[in-house]
Amino acid sequence: METVILFLQLFGTFFLIGAFTIGGGYAMLSLIQGEVVTAHHWISESTFTDIVAISQMTPGPIGINSATYVGYTVISEATGSHFLGICGSATATLALIIPSFILVLLIVRFYTKFKKSVLFEGVMSWLRPTVVGLIGAAAVILIVKTTWSQGMPTFTVVEENFPDWKSWILLAAAFGASYWGKVNPILTIVAGAVIGLLIY
Amino acid sequence: MNQEKVSLWQIFAVFAKIGAFTIGGGYAMIPIIQDEMSRRGWISEEELPDIVALSQSAPGVMAVNISIFAGYRLRGVKGSIAATLGSVTPSFCIILAIAMLFTSFKDNPWVIKAFKGIRPVVISLIAVPMVNMARKCCKSWWAWTLAITSLLLVALLNVSPIYIILCVLVLAFGYTYFKEQWKR
Numbered sequence: 001m002e003t004v005i006l007f008l009q010l011f012g013t014f015f016l017i018g019a020f021t022i023g024g025g026y027a028m029l030s031l032i033q034g035e036v037v038t039a040h041h042w043i044s045e046s047t048f049t050d051i052v053a054i055s056q057m058t059p060g061p062i063g064i065n066s067a068t069y070v071g072y073t074v075i076s077e078a079t080g081s082h083f084l085g086i087c088g089s090a091t092a093t094l095a096l097i098i099p100s101f102i103l104v105l106l107i108v109r110f111y112t113k114f115k116k117s118v119l120f121e122g123v124m125s126w127l128r129p130t131v132v133g134l135i136g137a138a139a140v141i142l143i144v145k146t147t148w149s150q151g152m153p154t155f156t157v158v159e160e161n162f163p164d165w166k167s168w169i170l171l172a173a174a175f176g177a178s179y180w181g182k183v184n185p186i187l188t189i190v191a192g193a194v195i196g197l198l199i200y
Numbered sequence: 201m202n203q204e205k206v207s208l209w210q211i212f213a214v215f216a217k218i219g220a221f222t223i224g225g226g227y228a229m230i231p232i233i234q235d236e237m238s239r240r241g242w243i244s245e246e247e248l249p250d251i252v253a254l255s256q257s258a259p260g261v262m263a264v265n266i267s268i269f270a271g272y273r274l275r276g277v278k279g280s281i282a283a284t285l286g287s288v289t290p291s292f293c294i295i296l297a298i299a300m301l302f303t304s305f306k307d308n309p310w311v312i313k314a315f316k317g318i319r320p321v322v323i324s325l326i327a328v329p330m331v332n333m334a335r336k337c338c339k340s341w342w343a344w345t346l347a348i349t350s351l352l353l354v355a356l357l358n359v360s361p362i363y364i365i366l367c368v369l370v371l372a373f374g375y376t377y378f379k380e381q382w383k384r
Binding site: 016017018019020021022023024025026028029030031034035038039046049050052053054055056058059060061063064065068069072073076082085086089090093096097099100101103104105107108118119120122123124125126127128129130131132133134135136137138139140141142143144146153160161162163167168170171172174175178179185188189191192193194195196197199200 | 219220221222229254255256257258259260261262263264265268269272277280284287288290291292294295296298299300302303306310312313314315316317318319320321322323324325326327328329330331333334337338343344346347348349350351352353354355356357358360361362364365366368369371372373375376377379380
């Protein structure tokens, strides 16, 4: 029974993520993090970071990859069964796709009208910057954790992601390489792995 | 366009190929989709920007939206199902295999070291597209207000991003709607 409820929660969660992600894969990461890590505690911050790394290095969209991975991890850890884990990843992946399916097929019929509508452009001009903030928050949450007690925030560094000062140099170096150097993301991750093997 | 000639299996196969060879998400997929589809005469050069714009504005995974839309153009709803399953299947199998193997690998000392190096890098790789997007779309004080407020609400108060998108959607809709009414 508990397993059935977990499956339903998994489906519902990824259905909502699929329905409310606007602005591509990185925006979706912020929603997945909000639901899967912050709200349900199904996986930890560091596992989430690992999933993002793996998703970026393997073919296919990041959103689908994370859904598949999270679906398997959540169910197989709760039940100890590989088979149910596979069902879990299928559930999460399908749940993520179904809202797009309904909405795209609806939009297709009205697209020409839709595209030129002032209303649509107006709404998008608000949503785009919001998504920028959401992606920024996803990055911040992987660095610092905020806990509240008696109305006062306490900030703690996420130690699984930043065990020592070398991590901060890696963060800065990867940002520089990717932003100014335009180095390919996969290459940047591989470089991170090699440096990790050498310095830790 | 040779609409009736395309079999569902063929649609599945082409999108499975596209799915298997794009690394790094939706935008990396666009040139490959363009190449595969225009070579087969499934889509004209002028149609692609529309498909991309539509897929970006619809919710969900962009690559999936492109598949749904393109499949629909070819064979209707059945075509869109074939295209979507095609583009998702390769990454589904690969990730599932990794997820199953990773649980037994993750305590390996070499893997731990490698991931210690990878994790800070990943965070930068999330920050870079954010900065690029901010430069493109945060051009007014209001855009900055929206971006910073939503960042703070999520990062500090743990508000779910879903609520934020929902609120902005409603407010933006209301604002734009009444502004238009006012003009008339």
